[in-house]
Amino acid sequence: MTQSPATPLPPPKERRRLREACSLTQVQVAARMGVSCETVRAWESGRSNPRGGRREAYARLLKLLAEREQEKTGDQEAPEVVEVTACQGAAAGGDARTAVPATAAEDPAAVALGDPVAVRTEDPTPVPEPRPERPLTPAQAFDALYAFCAPALVRQTFLLTGRRELARESVERAFQVAWQRWPEVARDRDPAGWVRATAYDFALSPWHRFRPRYRHPEPPPSDASDRALLDVLLTLPPPQRRTLLLYDGVGLDLPETAAETEATTPAAANRLLHARAAVAARLPGLSDPTELHHRLAELASTERLRAPRPATVRDGSERRARFWTRAAIAFTVALIGTTALTLRTAPTRYEPPVPPGETVLGVPPKVAPGPLSEQERELRAKLRSEMQNGPERVLPQAR
Structure with missing residues (x-):
């Protein structure tokens, strides 16, 4: 992939030596640069x-450290560089101290997308102890x-979706979830x-296409x-x-971009190459x-996108939590x-059901007796005569 002319940096061993000479830890350098401690360790090891x-x-930070090292060697007082960003203070779970603000000259283009290195680290005046x-x-x-x-994240989400209202809703929902899981988020390495x-994740959910408010496109810039850029x-x-957006917009490294998109580093690089090629094919002036x-x-900076107040987001998160809790109860x-x-009305014993009636086939119909034949009449007369003149019964006699 094409790279712009890079600013020269000291060798990795010199970077670490300058940091240790000014009595700075990797955590302090990471907080000042807006990156993780593992990233600073990779810079100092040359990976x-x-x-x-x-x-x-x-x-600029290494140059400032080198100047302060020279001041120390000349027996001059060298102020300690201490600064904690708001995100790092939040990551401490509410135990972070307030930071000492430095005189900063901000890059408007970087601030629009929330670039963590938008604030310059040059400060000609000594920084007092916090x-x-x-x-x-x-x-x-x-x-x-x-x-x-929140302000920069709303603008980033707008570039991701092209919808202003969805961008604000996505950021608000993300912070509501963060407030519900605040102990977990506060202890995270990168809140x-x-x-x-x-x-x-919420902004790119495919279920938004079924919502009536998001079926029609919004007015373009x-x-x-x-x-043209938004269409591409x-x-x-x-x-x-x-x-x-993460690599060329926010300015994350390729491993950080791959980790946030839940992909391998080669897969993230392949996606980036295809995306740059598609943008350059439509807009050749943006090949750099x-x-x-x-x-x-x-x-992102041309859109008037305002995030709600943090108190409103916290109240909305608590109301949502109460609603779902009451619904579950x-x-x-x-x-x-x-x-x-069901247990009260269910029968306590088994009652077999009454089977329905069935039609029985093969039974002859009922008929009246017909006239007797000659033989039947003779048999009847014989039986009647024998019953009247039958044999005498033998009776026992007493002796």
Whole structure:
């Protein structure tokens, strides 16, 4: 696949040395870069390298670490780099401290799609030590995750479906599920990825085609180039569209894209190649991945997509949970009542059923006796005479 000119990076051993020289852990670097700790470990071991905007941000961070190392060698005070993003604070299960904001210059194209490296890491002023504060409550941690991820996630889902209302509904439903399973989501290594995968799965569900509100297409974007790009995206198969959005839109690495789409790395690379080829065939100007990334970000930023407030999402999640709980209780009570009524009205002994009547065949009809023949009359006379003049009975005599 084609790659844009890459920003030079120090060797893997030098990256690790700079991090350890400034007394930073891999967790702190991962939190500052918006990636997982395993990704930072892969960068420092040489197994993989960052790409795109994340590569530039990582190069700036290493340059900043090198300058601070030089300041330390010159017996100058070097401030410690400490920053925790909202998603990492939410991942701590409500125990994360509030982060020290750095002076950031944001890239509008990257911010539109929620690029985790959109915030620059250069800060000419020393960063003061963070003050210890009270741990975040679960609601505060959820609100921080929602404020960090929801706006960009709505725009991403719009590019995935082409429907504004479905994008908002998918993100809201994903965060409702996240609030219902908040202990699990809070302890997840990547809470933003968990919510993003849930929103994408709901948005790409094939059952939406049977809903009356989604049977008719929505008004397309006003700009002709935006309409052409959105049409090309919607003609791609859902797996290819999702892979293209995650890799060229959000800026994930290929292994992370494969893991989120539940595919192998070669399969994800194959989907990405086919999706890029389809886009380049329809729009030759977007054959460069960097230009495609900026066009996707511009298309998402032109839409007025607003996510509901986090308190509204939490209340909706609790109402949905109460509704299904009451429905389950009502169904259980109805089942118990039906079983009790059946046991009450059922017979206690076996009563054989009365068989229905049957027609018996082969029985001769009833007829009246006819006249006697001569022999029958003689037999009758003989029997009558013998009964009257029969033999005398032998009676015992007493002696």
